[in-house]
Amino acid sequence: xxxxxxxxxxxxxxxxxxxxxxxxxxxxxxxxxxxxxxxxxxxxxxxxxxxxxxxxxxxxxxxxxxxxxxxxxxxxxxxxxxxxxxxxxxxxxxxxxxxxxxxxxxxxxxxxxxxxxxxxxxxxxxxxxxxxxxxxxxxxxxxxxxxxxxxxxxxxxxxxxxxxxxxxxxxxxxxxxxxxxxxxxxxxxxxxxx
Amino acid sequence: xxxxxxxxxxxxxxxxxxxxxxxxxxxxxxxxxxxxxxxxxxxxxxxxxxxxxxxxxxxxxxxxxxxxxxxxxxxxxxxxxxxxxxxxxxxxxxxxxxxxxxxxxxxxxxxxxxxxxxxxxxxxxxxxxxxxxxxxxxxxxxxxxxxxxxxxxxxxxxxxxxxxxxxx
Numbered sequence: 001x002x003x004x005x006x007x008x009x010x011x012x013x014x015x016x017x018x019x020x021x022x023x024x025x026x027x028x029x030x031x032x033x034x035x036x037x038x039x040x041x042x043x044x045x046x047x048x049x050x051x052x053x054x055x056x057x058x059x060x061x062x063x064x065x066x067x068x069x070x071x072x073x074x075x076x077x078x079x080x081x082x083x084x085x086x087x088x089x090x091x092x093x094x095x096x097x098x099x100x101x102x103x104x105x106x107x108x109x110x111x112x113x114x115x116x117x118x119x120x121x122x123x124x125x126x127x128x129x130x131x132x133x134x135x136x137x138x139x140x141x142x143x144x145x146x147x148x149x150x151x152x153x154x155x156x157x158x159x160x161x162x163x164x165x166x167x168x169x170x171x172x173x174x175x176x177x178x179x180x181x182x183x184x185x186x187x188x189x190x191x192x193x194x
Numbered sequence: 195x196x197x198x199x200x201x202x203x204x205x206x207x208x209x210x211x212x213x214x215x216x217x218x219x220x221x222x223x224x225x226x227x228x229x230x231x232x233x234x235x236x237x238x239x240x241x242x243x244x245x246x247x248x249x250x251x252x253x254x255x256x257x258x259x260x261x262x263x264x265x266x267x268x269x270x271x272x273x274x275x276x277x278x279x280x281x282x283x284x285x286x287x288x289x290x291x292x293x294x295x296x297x298x299x300x301x302x303x304x305x306x307x308x309x310x311x312x313x314x315x316x317x318x319x320x321x322x323x324x325x326x327x328x329x330x331x332x333x334x335x336x337x338x339x340x341x342x343x344x345x346x347x348x349x350x351x352x353x354x355x356x357x358x359x360x361x362x
Contacts, residue, residue, distance in 0.1 A: 044286035068283055070241070070298075087348055110302065112239050112345035126241065126345060128300065130281070174283030174298055180258035181265060182281035 046175030050135035060137030066173035068108075068130040071138065074122035079164035083125065086160040087111055090140055093147030102143060105133050122166055130174075138171075233311040237344040239302040240310075243285075245294040245337040251284075253335035254297060257312070258282050260328060264316045272308040273315075279303050280310075294337050 043049055047066045050059055062071070075083045094106040108131045114124040129138065140161060148154040176182070246254045265277040281300045289296040301310065309315065313332065317325050 046284070047286045066286060068281075084348065110239075111348040112241075112343075113348050114343045114345040115237060116343065124343070125348070126343065128239075128241075128302070130300065172289065172298075173286050174300075175286055177255055177258055177282045177284060177297075179255060179262065180282035181262045181277050182279070 044175075047173060048134050059135070060139060062138045062168070062171060063135055064129060064132040064138065064171070064173050065134050066175050067132060067134070068128075068174040068176060069132045070129065070172045070174065071127040071169045072172075073125040073127065073169040074118050074166045075125055075164050076166060077117070077121045077123050080123050082160045083123075083164040086140075086157060086164065087125075089148070089157045089160075090143060093143045096147055097143070099146065101133070101136060102146075105129070105136065105138065108132060120166070127169075132173075230314050230317075231311060232309045232314070234307065235301065235304045235310060235344060236306060238304060238346045239300070239344070240304055241301075241343040241345075242299045243289055243340040243342075244297045244299070245288075245290045245292075245340050246297060246335055247337045248294055250335040251295050253331050254295075257328070257332045257335060258297075260316055260331075261312055264319045267319045268315070270308075270318070272305045275305045276301075276308050276310070276315075279305065290340055296340065 050063065050065055053059055073083075094102065094109070097103060097106070108129050110128045110130070112126045112128065114126060116124070118124045127138075132138075141158065144154060144157055148157060244254075262277065265273045265280075279302055281302075283298040283300065285296040285298060287296075288294055313329070316328050320328060
């Protein structure tokens with residue numbers, strides 16, 4: 001009786017496995033899905049679609065896709081002096097850079113400290129980029145990295161930023177109205193590769 | 195950019211409610227016959243975000259064109275400087291919770307003492323009929339102000355460290 005019950009149990013287990021194996025053998029080996037091109041984004045008038053970078057590169061996280069834009073950066077009220085000091089290093093780096101692309105970016109940069117505070121009493125800074133260079137990185141670290149050779153000093157400067165901001169900021173793209181005050185001053189957005 | 199756009203909306207939602215409504219933005223809500231209200235700024239820069247009624251973008255842009263023409267025609271000594279420092283942008287994505295189109299005015303540099311009241315600038319160079327037409331156009335297009343940010347250039351701030359020597 002024991003042998004019969006064991007045989008039934010083994011058969012019950014093996015039957016579906018065998019059937020599945022037979023079914024799999026009958027089908028051609030499934031190939032992994034070929035990568036699909038991303039769905040075409042709907043272009044907003046006045047903006048550009050940044051060209052897809054060649055793998056493994058990725059688009060910079062902090063970039064504009066319009067002729068102008070603004071980055072709002074919330075800074076802890078207790079760290080305003082540190083952030084101002086950090087901006088001093090950024091300005092210094094931009095002033096010294098020989099990189100043509102960075103110099104082009106720097107031409108349109110303005111930093112403002114807003115009179116009103118943000119949530120939690122954060123002090124808000126606005127980086128206005130007008131004109132902005134579309135599709136290039138507006139991150140601070142590459143700028144500082146190129147200007148500050150000493151790794152320890154770079155870390156100290158970067159910590160001024162890291163410890164003063166409450167998040168990475170919020171980026172907005174602006175499309176200039178041509179038929180308005182100041183209209184036509186900014187060139188149309190053109191994707192830049194760097 | 196999809197991630198960024200999410201951040202933008204999230205950021206706008208986070209930041210915008212903390213600012214007070216601009217009297218500047220309420221220009222269109224003022225009756226045409228009310229006493230002129232000056233809109234003066236004392237900071238280097240003013241950034242105001244306006245919400246426009248959906249489908250009225252063309253009307254709002256016509257208002258902006260009228261404003262530009264009015265500043266260009268104005269004989270006020272400060273008008274040309276105002277015109278040069280006042281830019282209007284459209285946000286590719288709505289910055290308001292309700293999805294209404296958003297326009298951004300960037301005034302930099304501010305002409306201290308100059309009146310930035312849009313209605314009054316246009317009225318100053320308009321006939322009565324033109325005033326009424328402008329008032330109706332503006333009132334129909336403008337939904338309201340989302341936020342106004344005023345600030346000073348950090349580069350000229352006394353708290354900024356001296357470049358180069360201070361940084362090394």
